[in-house]
Amino acid sequence: xxxxxxxxxxxxxxxxxxxxxxxxxxxxxxxxxxxxxxxxxxxxxxxxxxxxxxxxxxxxxxxxxxxxxxxxxxxxxxxxxxxxxxxxxxxxxxxxxxxxxxxxxxxxxxxxxxxxxxxxxxxxxxxxxxxxxxxxxxxxxxxxxxxxxxxxxxxxxxxxxxxxxxxxxxxxxxxxxxxxxxxxxxxxxxxxxxxxxxxxxxxxxxxxxxxxxxxxxxxxxxxxxxxxxxxxxxxxxxxxxxxxxxxxxxxxxxxxxxxxxxxxxxxxxx
Amino acid sequence: xxxxxxxxxxxxxxxxxxxxxxxxxxxxxxxxxxxxxxxxxxxxxxxxxxxxxxxxxxxxxxxxxxxxxxxxxxxxxxxxxxxxxxxxxxxxxxxxxxxxxxxxxxxxxxxxxxxxxxxxxxxxxxxxxxxxxxxxxxxxxxxxxxxxxxxxxxxxxxxxxxxxxxxxxxxxxxxxxxxxxxxxxxxxxxxxxxxxxxxxxxxxxxxxxxxxxxxxxxxxxxxxxxxxxxxxxxxxxxxxxxxxxxxxxxxxxxxxxx
Numbered sequence: 001x002x003x004x005x006x007x008x009x010x011x012x013x014x015x016x017x018x019x020x021x022x023x024x025x026x027x028x029x030x031x032x033x034x035x036x037x038x039x040x041x042x043x044x045x046x047x048x049x050x051x052x053x054x055x056x057x058x059x060x061x062x063x064x065x066x067x068x069x070x071x072x073x074x075x076x077x078x079x080x081x082x083x084x085x086x087x088x089x090x091x092x093x094x095x096x097x098x099x100x101x102x103x104x105x106x107x108x109x110x111x112x113x114x115x116x117x118x119x120x121x122x123x124x125x126x127x128x129x130x131x132x133x134x135x136x137x138x139x140x141x142x143x144x145x146x147x148x149x150x151x152x153x154x155x156x157x158x159x160x161x162x163x164x165x166x167x168x169x170x171x172x173x174x175x176x177x178x179x180x181x182x183x184x185x186x187x188x189x190x191x192x193x194x195x196x197x198x199x200x201x202x203x204x205x206x207x208x209x210x211x212x213x214x215x216x217x218x219x220x221x222x223x224x225x226x227x228x229x230x231x232x233x234x235x236x237x238x239x240x241x242x243x244x245x246x247x248x249x250x251x252x253x254x255x256x257x258x259x260x261x262x263x264x265x266x267x268x269x270x
Numbered sequence: 271x272x273x274x275x276x277x278x279x280x281x282x283x284x285x286x287x288x289x290x291x292x293x294x295x296x297x298x299x300x301x302x303x304x305x306x307x308x309x310x311x312x313x314x315x316x317x318x319x320x321x322x323x324x325x326x327x328x329x330x331x332x333x334x335x336x337x338x339x340x341x342x343x344x345x346x347x348x349x350x351x352x353x354x355x356x357x358x359x360x361x362x363x364x365x366x367x368x369x370x371x372x373x374x375x376x377x378x379x380x381x382x383x384x385x386x387x388x389x390x391x392x393x394x395x396x397x398x399x400x401x402x403x404x405x406x407x408x409x410x411x412x413x414x415x416x417x418x419x420x421x422x423x424x425x426x427x428x429x430x431x432x433x434x435x436x437x438x439x440x441x442x443x444x445x446x447x448x449x450x451x452x453x454x455x456x457x458x459x460x461x462x463x464x465x466x467x468x469x470x471x472x473x474x475x476x477x478x479x480x481x482x483x484x485x486x487x488x489x490x491x492x493x494x495x496x497x498x499x500x501x502x503x504x505x506x507x508x509x510x511x512x513x514x515x516x517x518x519x520x521x522x523x524x525x526x527x528x
Contacts, residue, residue, distance in 0.1 A: 015406060140366035160366065167408045168360050212361040215325050219354045220426060221346070221378030 012167075014078075017070060018138035024068035029137045029145035031238045035060075035245045036133045040126045042249040048115045049101065053256040054122065060245065061128050068136045075131055079124060086123035090116040139163050148232055157226055161213075168209070173202055274301035274429045274458045275336055276322065276352075282330035283317055291317040293482035294331070304459040306473035306490065308466060310504035314482040315434075315462040322432050322460070323352045336429070350379065353428030353457075357435040359415035363407035368399070368418050371407060375426040393425035394418075397451060413444030420451075430458045437465045466494065466508035478503050 018025070024032075039060055046054060065072055094112035102109040134142060140160065147156040176198055184190050276299040283292040291314050299305050309315050320326045321333060324345045335351055338344040356362045365371035372393055376386040394400045397417040407415060416436065423431065436452070437445045449471050452459065461473060469476055469490055476493045478486040480503040486493050493499060494507055506512075513519055 012409065019404070161364065164364055164366065164408070209361060212356065212358070213364055215320075216354075216356055216362045216364065217374075218325065219323050219349055219352075220375035220422070221349060222374075223378065226374075227377040 013074065014135055015138065017074075017135045018141075020069060022068050022136075024064050024136045027136075027241060028232055028234045028238050029141040030149055030232065031234060031242045032133055032137050033142060033145045033149070035242050036129050038242075038246045038249050039129050042253045043122055043125050043129075045253065046118070046122070048118060049111060051114060051118050051121060052258040053252070054118065054125070056252045056257045057125055057249070060249070061125065061132055064132045064136060068132070070132065070135050075128065075135065078131055079127055082127050083123070086120055086127075090119035093119070144232065153225060160226075165209070165213075169202070169206065172205060176202065275299065275334070276430060276458065276460065277334040278318075278321075278331070279333075280331035281318070281321060281328050281333065283321065283326060284329055285317075291482055292321075292328075295479065295482065295484055296331075297477055297484060297487055299458060299460060302456065302458055303475060304473045305461070306469040306476045307460060307462040307479060308464070308469060308476060308503075308505060309479040313479045313503070315479065317482075318479070319354070319432055319434055319460075319462055323354050324348055350426065351428060352430045352432055353423035353426055355420055355423055355431065355433040355436060357438060359412070359419040360408075362419045362422060363415060366406060367403070368394070368405050368407055368410075369403040371418065372403075372422045372425045375422060379426065389425045389427070390421075393421040396424060397421045412439050413441065413447075416440065416444070416448065417451075428457065430460065431455065433459070433461045433463075435463050435465075436461060437463065437468050466505070467510045470494065470508050470510060478505070480504065 039057070043054065043057055064070070065075070093116045094110060097112035097115065098110045100108035101111045101114050137145070140163075143156050143159050143163075146159075147153055180189060180194065180198065278298070279296050281292050281295040284290045295314070295318065307315055307318065317326065321328060321340075322335070324340050333340040335344075335348045338347060340348055363371050365374055369390060372390045373386050376389050381389070390403075391400065394403055397420050399414060399417045399421060402410060402414060402418065407418065410418065420436075437448060440448060445465075445468070449468055452461075452472055459473070461469070463469060473490055475488065476486075476490040477484055478493060478499060485503050486496070486499045494511055497507075500506060
């Protein structure tokens with residue numbers, strides 16, 4: 001359990017990082033959300049064997065990491081949490097697709113391995129971009145941006161509350177687990193039955209808390225809408241940030257830069 | 271200023287599962303009074319508080335807050351008048367930052383931005399937590415959370431403050447600070463608590479409830495001197511009014527006050 005606890009403390013770290021004051025952090029959240037969206041759409045739209053054309057896209061996450069002063073080791077660690085999903089999706093490709101696509105010396109590399117690598121690369125870039133978005137904007141501001149861009153408020157409020165009470169819930173769950181392990185001996189008391197009853201308790205406590213929170217909101221005049229206080233304002237150069245990156249992404253999507261460079265160098269040498 | 275009055279007449283409530291919680295409770299709290307509601311666990315304190323802001327609707331009897339009887343129509347006005355501080359500040363602080371949380375009420379009242387801002391800053395500085403304004407609530411200590419929860423109610427400028435166990439889970443210093451803070455408030459205060467020593471410090475009047483009924487209502491010191499009432503309601507004299515645990519001498523401090 002200490003594992004889960006420390007993982008969640010890590011989310012707190014993310015919050016701290018997102019409150020830095022850099023050029024990237026100061027950008028309007030909507031601009032960052034949209035740019036990230038264009039980035040992700042471009043990256044995932046590549047064919048399954050594309051690798052070289054993907055590489056230039058690394059410039060965007062790197063740009064943000066450098067200018068946003070983000071701890072890259074921390075972000076990579078976060079990436080590895082989600083990595084098993086991507087690995088599972090691609091792990092059978094080398095077995096299913098054995099046609100040799102690429103010959104490096106005596107070693108033939110099959111289409112399966114190429115597509116597997118492509119999946120991993122795309123996973124790293126898309127999930128990385130999302131992490132960077134949160135790390136430079138903050139969860140709360142991302143939600144506010146979504147709301148301003150027309151996402152129904154019901155969903156946005158759900159997201160906000162999910163985030164706020166994740167900590168309380170994990171706290172409650174870890175206290176329960178601690179209490180159980182202190183009174184369990186030789187594996188007795190750690191079975192499914194007890195787990196079921198614990199999960200049930202947690203659910204009941206959660207609904208109880210939800211009622212109290214709702215009451216607290218009603219007491220302070222809540223009528224169904226959460227009014228954001230901080231007005232968001234997009235400045236001209238921020239639009240340029242969005243447009244500039246979007247154009248670059250589309251260009252990188254349409255033209256395979258590394259290949260063009262390769263043919264150019266080849267032409268130059270010969 | 272009759273709008274600071276709380277009047278409860280023959281209030282009755284039974285929970286849907288059949289548990290009788292309030293069985294004919296009556297009292298009247300007037301402007302500027304500071305009243306403690308004390309009673310054993312399960313005596314009906316929390317149920318009573320839930321009635322004062324209209325979260326539970328009485329099954330019998332009547333509640334008047336200020337000039338209005340508490341009905342569906344007056345609910346909004348009543349909630350604006352009665353500020354409620356919850357026992358668990360985590361239930362009350364649900365917004366992403368302290369600032370947003372304190373601004374939540376005023377924004378819902380539809381106040382203009384400048385007014386919201388000044389109210390938030392004012393409320394935060396009253397409880398001495400201005401430096402926490404951009405922090406997320408889950409990172410605060412228990413005492414800080416409590417202070418912010420109080421600020422989030424103060425920012426709505428209520429006439430009546432209702433508090434559920436305000437000193438629970440606080441360290442002695444934070445508890446003392448809170449008591450000193452509450453002393454400075456001019457609001458009508460209704461405080462449900464087990465902390466009888468705080469009651470002695472803070473409330474000139476005490477209402478004792480037991481099994482959903484008022485068993486005693488009067489000046490705090492008089493009630494805490496009455497062993498019969500305390501025993502009947504599963505309470506004990508506040509520690510400060512008991513004898514010294516080492517030498518057994520009784521403390522003269524309170525008797526001299528009378």
